[in-house]
Structure formats: structure tokens, C-alpha cells
Amino acid sequence: MTLRWTISLFLFLLTASMLINSCKKSDTNRKGPTPLAFTVPPGFPQPVYDFKDNPLTEEGFTLGRKLFYDGKLSKDGNFPCASCHQQFAAFANFDHDLSHGFNNLFTKRNSPGLFNMAWQKEFMWDGGINHLEVQPLAPLTAPNEMAEDVNNIIIKLKADSLYPKLFDAAFGNPEITSQKMLLALTQFVGSIVSANSKYDKVKRGEASFSSEEATGYQIFQAKCASCHAEPLFTDLSYRNTGMPLKVGLMDIGRMRITNKSEDSMKFKVPSLRNVIPSFPYGHDGRFYTVKNVMDHYSDGVQSGPTVDPLVKNKIPLSIFDKFYLTQFLYTLTDSSFMKDPRYSEPK
Amino acid sequence: MKHSFQKILSFVTISAFTLLTLNACKKDKSAEDVQLPPEVKDHNLVLKFKAVIDTVPLEFGKSYQNFFKQSFSVKTFKFYVHGIEMINTDSGKVFRTGADKYFLVDFSDSTTTELKLAVLPYQYNRLGITIGVDSARNVSGAQTGALDPAKGMFWTWNTGYIMAKLEGTSPSSTAPGGVFEYHIGGFKEPDNVLRKPVLLFPFGQSLDLKPGKTSEITVTANIGAWFYNPHDIKFNENPVCTTPGVLAHQIADNYSKMFTVISVVNE
Numbered sequence: 001m002t003l004r005w006t007i008s009l010f011l012f013l014l015t016a017s018m019l020i021n022s023c024k025k026s027d028t029n030r031k032g033p034t035p036l037a038f039t040v041p042p043g044f045p046q047p048v049y050d051f052k053d054n055p056l057t058e059e060g061f062t063l064g065r066k067l068f069y070d071g072k073l074s075k076d077g078n079f080p081c082a083s084c085h086q087q088f089a090a091f092a093n094f095d096h097d098l099s100h101g102f103n104n105l106f107t108k109r110n111s112p113g114l115f116n117m118a119w120q121k122e123f124m125w126d127g128g129i130n131h132l133e134v135q136p137l138a139p140l141t142a143p144n145e146m147a148e149d150v151n152n153i154i155i156k157l158k159a160d161s162l163y164p165k166l167f168d169a170a171f172g173n174p175e176i177t178s179q180k181m182l183l184a185l186t187q188f189v190g191s192i193v194s195a196n197s198k199y200d201k202v203k204r205g206e207a208s209f210s211s212e213e214a215t216g217y218q219i220f221q222a223k224c225a226s227c228h229a230e231p232l233f234t235d236l237s238y239r240n241t242g243m244p245l246k247v248g249l250m251d252i253g254r255m256r257i258t259n260k261s262e263d264s265m266k267f268k269v270p271s272l273r274n275v276i277p278s279f280p281y282g283h284d285g286r287f288y289t290v291k292n293v294m295d296h297y298s299d300g301v302q303s304g305p306t307v308d309p310l311v312k313n314k315i316p317l318s319i320f321d322k323f324y325l326t327q328f329l330y331t332l333t334d335s336s337f338m339k340d341p342r343y344s345e346p347k
Numbered sequence: 348m349k350h351s352f353q354k355i356l357s358f359v360t361i362s363a364f365t366l367l368t369l370n371a372c373k374k375d376k377s378a379e380d381v382q383l384p385p386e387v388k389d390h391n392l393v394l395k396f397k398a399v400i401d402t403v404p405l406e407f408g409k410s411y412q413n414f415f416k417q418s419f420s421v422k423t424f425k426f427y428v429h430g431i432e433m434i435n436t437d438s439g440k441v442f443r444t445g446a447d448k449y450f451l452v453d454f455s456d457s458t459t460t461e462l463k464l465a466v467l468p469y470q471y472n473r474l475g476i477t478i479g480v481d482s483a484r485n486v487s488g489a490q491t492g493a494l495d496p497a498k499g500m501f502w503t504w505n506t507g508y509i510m511a512k513l514e515g516t517s518p519s520s521t522a523p524g525g526v527f528e529y530h531i532g533g534f535k536e537p538d539n540v541l542r543k544p545v546l547l548f549p550f551g552q553s554l555d556l557k558p559g560k561t562s563e564i565t566v567t568a569n570i571g572a573w574f575y576n577p578h579d580i581k582f583n584e585n586p587v588c589t590t591p592g593v594l595a596h597q598i599a600d601n602y603s604k605m606f607t608v609i610s611v612v613n614e
Contacts, residue, residue, distance in 0.1 A: 131486060133488030134489055134503070138503040140503075141503050142503070149497075178489070178491070179490060186488075257505050259591075259592055
């Protein structure tokens with residue numbers, strides 16, 4: 001008798017333990033992905049993108065980094081994300097007003113630097129994209145950029161010898177979906193933070209401005225900072241800075257998104273962080289140097305119904321102002337993030 | 348004595364086991380307002396969509412005429428459905444299926460035209476559906492399943508889902524290649540093109556879901572309805588609509604009237 005209920009008790013315990021484990025996704029011995037911390041630099045606001053819904057992990061970041069540098073994501077294999085977003089140019093496209101895409105086509109706008117993306121609420125020069133995770137879909141599918149179909153990308157990734165393992169490591173399941181690809185890309189791109197320029201070191205009390213830089217900073221605060229607001233050096237608004245329409249592009253900017261005439265020729269205020277290495281400037285890259293940009297504000301602003309009140313009467317800048325401002329802009333270059341091996345092309 | 352002890356033990360064992368089973372895979376989903384009885388396991392209602400042009404079944408590539416006697420043929424016809432509600436207007440009871448569950452009905456993929464739903468057994472006389480994708484899903488980043496952007500129902504450059512898509516060719520079209528393309532979307536006010544038609548059942552028929560039985564509702568989606576009532580959409584005037592706005596609203600007004608319940612079969 002004792003034996004009988006010992007057996008039944010044993011069976012019960014066995015079944016119970018099986019049931020308890022039945023809902024776990026994989027075997028218990030397996031180690032999950034390693035969590036990675038996202039650090040908000042001192043003085044920065046809370047980021048817009050919340051990694052709570054896309055937990056940042058070493059494996060997810062590594063997968064996103066590989067995807068970012070992989071030409072497989074483009075139709076002919078020649079255009080990874082990194083072809084227009086080069087680390088040494090602050091993830092902008094070095095020395096290109098417009099970039100080159102599939103089939104010898106030009107892009108229609110200047111490639112922006114990719115850093116501090118987690119603080120952006122909208123993406124692209126016109127703000128047409130409302131979420132960091134879906135941002136890559138635009139360049140991936142645009143016929144003049146990577147020109148690929150999302151389904152084809154997934155097919156190529158599934159056929160690859162490495163990707164199923166990397167997806168498994170990052171998400172606990174080797175299945176590859178567009179959602180997981182986008183989440184991984186977001187983990188990589190969203191983690192690219194630039195907050196270690198001389199300016200940042202001065203703010204942290206680790207360095208001090210030269211007298212020329214300090215003068216430039218004062219001019220900056222007086223004449224530029226209402227749009228290029230610290231610490232992101234953009235207020236993320238859309239403004240028409242009085243750049244005449246360029247024949248051949250006829251880019252109406254944000255109006256294409258909102259269909260509102262008051263948004264005609266408005267573009268997002270770009271960050272001035274890493275401004276020097278990310279030349280040329282303007283939504284169509286028409287300004288080759290920061291001097292050209294300053295000349296535009298002091299002498300070139302064209303009037304029009306939607307031109308921003310802050311620039312419509314031009315910004316008075318003397319030749320000395322421009323010199324000091326340039327000295328200050330040099331302090332916004334963060335060379336450490338441009339050389340950070342975590343962001344570089346994986347070996 | 349021993350015997351009764353064993354009885355108690357086995358009772359304890361069984362109840363503990365049952366409790367464990369019930370809790371084993373609990374998901375805290377509160378999508379359903381009403382708790383479904385246990386016999387409704389997977390689904391007990393099949394909602395079938397059939398594409399038609401006025402009275403005849405759609406064949407892709409075949410030539411038809413719209414209300415204005417303009418010829419056209421169809422290449423693509425698909426739309427999003429969610430928020431399916433079963434309604435009894437007599438008792439006022441409404442059963443909402445998982446509002447968060449999206450279906451992309453694509454008539455070139457027969458696996459997508461029959462929606463399997465779990466519904467509280469009861470009598471219903473109306474079917475409510477929402478055509479399109481709620482604003483929340485348009486602003487929350489990468490989605491999957493029916494909302495996977497790879498389904499070709501997503502605007503990449505101006506974030507948002509295409510709620511309904513109709514493409515083809517017409518000799519009357521003024522667009523290059525004689526094509527017509529209606530990609531109807533827009534989730535921000537005033538361009539929100541979500542439509543929530545409530546469909547009547549054929550006279551004398553009602554959905555009578557019995558416990559343990561499955562019913563079937565067949566709904567036609569009439570492409571002909573896209574072109575008139577209340578708004579005239581002609582291939583020579585408006586062959587293309589691929590942005591949110593007034594025209595998208597007009598076409599959505601028209602297609603919100605394209606559905607007819609043609610049969611309700613109760614098991």
C-alpha cells in the first residue's frame with residue numbers, strides 16, 4: 001500500500017514539475033541574451049525611444065550591427081546602410097551632397113548623421129517617419145536607395161548560414177521576421193550615442209574652452225541656439241530657412257507629409273553635433289562648408305511666405321562672428337564615437 | 348481507514364493537478380470583454396469573404412465595367428479587418444472578438460479570406476467590422492503577423508498603414524500604362540479613414556451559435572461599390588489615390604458600403 005501511494009506521489013510531483021516547465025520557451029540550461037544598459041549622458045533629457053519594449057541586449061546589438069553593415073539588405077548587394085552612413089563621417093555620407101543608391105541613382109536629400117537617434121521623435125528631413133523601428137524601411141525599399149523588397153531580405157537572411165543563429169541568440173528563436181530585423185537594427189542604431197565632444201567635456205568640467213571657443217559659444221547662444229537647442233543642438237522642429245528651391249529636386253519638404261501649405265519648404269533642424277565631419281550641409285547638401293551656411297544666414301536668406309521669422313531678416317554675423325562660431329563648432333566634434341570599435345564594421 | 352486516506356490523497360492529487368493545469372499557461376489577455384465558455388476552444392465562427400463585382404465573382408485580370416460603363420480589370424484587392432463585433436439589437440448585447448487581432452483579407456491568398464473567430468454562444472443579428480488599422484498600431488513601431496510591413500500595406504516614407512488596396516488597369520485611366528491604384532490610408536485626423544460598417548443579416552436569418560457548434564457567415568466585398576455612392580470615382584478623373592486626404596476619404600466612404608452578408612449557416 002505504502003509503495004502504491006509513494007508511486008502516485010512521485011508521479012504527481014513529476015507531472016507537476018513537467019507542467020511548470022512546459023511554458024518555458026526553451027530548455028532551462030540555456031542562457032538568455034545578455035542585457036545591455038542604455039546610459040543617458042549627463043544633461044541629456046530622457047530619450048524618446050524606450051528600450052523597455054525592445055530590451056537592449058549584447059546579442060541584439062551585435063545582430064543589428066551586422067545587419068547595418070550587410071549589403072544583403074540591398075537589392076544588388078552593394079548598398080548596406082553603412083554605404084551612406086559612415087562612422088568616420090559621424091554616420092553621415094562623407095563629402096556627398098546627395099548619395100548614390102541602386103542603379104546609379106542619386107538620393108533626393110543629404111544623408112544625415114546617425115547619432116542620438118533615441119532622442120528623435122520623428123525621422124527624415126521631413127519628419128515623415130514616426131518611429132525609430134520603422135525608419136529603416138524607407139531606405140531599404142526606396143528604388144533609388146537600397147531598392148529591396150522586405151520579403152526578399154527575409155528570404156536572403158533565412159538562407160544565410162549565420163543569421164538564423166544570430167536571431168536565435170538575440171531573440172531566443174531562430175525564426176526571422178521583419179519585426180525582429182527592425183528591432184535589432186533599432187538596438188544598434190538607437191545605441192549610437194555621441195556625447196563626448198570637447199563641448200561635453202567642458203560641460204562636465206573636464207576641459208575648458210579657449211577664449212576663441214568661449215566667444216564663439218556666446219555668439220552661438222545668442223544667434224543660433226533658439227533652433228539648435230542644447231544639449232541635442234536641435235529643437236527637432238521644422239523650419240524654412242529661406243533656401244531657394246533647387247531645380248531638379250523641387251523639394252517641398254514637410255508639406256509632402258502634412259499636405260499643409262504652411263509647411264511648404266520646411267525641413268527638420270539638424271543637430272550641430274559633429275557638424276564638421278558631416279559636411280556638406282542643408283537638406284540637399286548645397287552648402288559645402290560651415291562658412292557657406294553662415295554666409296547663407298547673414299546674406300543669402302530668400303524671403304517667402306513660410307520662411308522662419310527667426311531668419312527672415314537674416315542673421316547679422318560679422319566676419320569675426322563667423323570665425324569664432326567656427327571655433328566653437330569644432331568643439332562639437334566627438335572623435336571618440338567616430339572611432340568606437342563597438343560601432344564599427346564587424347570583422 | 349487506510350482506504351479513506353488513499354481517497355483523500357487521490358482527491359488532493361487530482362485537484363492540485365487540475366489547478367496546476369489551469370494555471371500552467373495562463374496569459375493575461377483582457378481583449379475579450381466576456382469570458383468564453385471552455386467548449387469554445389479555437390473558434391466557433393467562420394467569417395468568409397468573397398470578392399465580387401456587383402453580382403459576379405471576381406476573377407483577377409478579367410474585364411468588368413464600373414457604374415460609369417468604364418472597363419477595368421483587377422490585379423490586387425486587399426484590406427485590413429479588425430474589431431469584429433457580434434451584435435444583438437434586441438437585447439443590446441455586443442460580443443467583441445479580440446480587438447487587437449488584425450486580419451489582412453487578400454483575395455490572391457485564399458488562406459486569408461476565411462477568418463476564424465471565437466464568439467460567445469448566443470443569438471446575434473448584426474455583424475460589425477472595422478476596416479483599417481487603428482491609430483495606435485500606426486505609431487508603435489515594428490509590427491508583425493498581419494501587420495508585417497512586408498505585406499505591402501505600409502507606407503515607408505510617411506509612416507502609416509494602407510487600410511485597403513485596389514489596383515488594376517482600365518482603358519479609361521489617364522495614368523501611365525492605363526493603371527489605376529487606390530492605396531487608401533491615413534490615421535491622423537482629419538485624414539483618418541477607418542470605417543466601421545455594421546452589416547445586417549439576410550431577411551429571416553440570424554446567427555444562432557450553439558455551444559459546441561460552429562456557424563458560418565459569408566460576406567461579399569463588392570469592388571463595384573468603390574466607384575459610386577456617395578462619391579463618383581471615375582478612372583479618367585481619379586485613377587490614382589496613394590496619399591491620405593479628401594479623395595482617400597471619399598473612396599473609403601464608398602467602400603465602407605461594399606459589404607453584404609449573403610448567408611448565415613448555423614450548425
